Amino acid sequence: MPVPLPTATTRWRCTLCGNLTRFDVTRSSRVVEYVHLDLGGEPSVEETEVLAETVESVRCRWCNAVDRVELVDRPGAGDGNGSTESASGSGSASG
Numbered sequence: 001m002p003v004p005l006p007t008a009t010t011r012w013r014c015t016l017c018g019n020l021t022r023f024d025v026t027r028s029s030r031v032v033e034y035v036h037l038d039l040g041g042e043p044s045v046e047e048t049e050v051l052a053e054t055v056e057s058v059r060c061r062w063c064n065a066v067d068r069v070e071l072v073d074r075p076g077a078g079d080g081n082g083s084t085e086s087a088s089g090s091g092s093a094s095g
């Protein structure tokens with residue numbers, strides 16, 4: 001079961017404990033590095049091109065559950081309708 005990847009408007013949430021912020025991500029990637037060596041032979045990577053990248057597993061730092069994350073909306077994503085933190089009525093209440 002692949003790990004759902006967060007997007008610009010979603011984030012991970014541990015389905016067991018509700019953790020939103022701390023995860024260990026096991027990631028495998030295939031990259032091309034431009035290695036520039038100086039005259040002394042000391043290498044430094046000046047450019048990195050990612051050819052492929054895969055998230056293999058995500059472990060919750062709080063409860064150690066593996067691959068038990070779900071995607072939830074980020075706060076502020078979706079409606080860009082002001083940002084007051086008050087829960088006052090939600091509109092459709094008459095029937």
Ligand SMILES: [Zn+2]
Binds near residue numbers: 015062064065
């Ligand atoms: Zn957790």
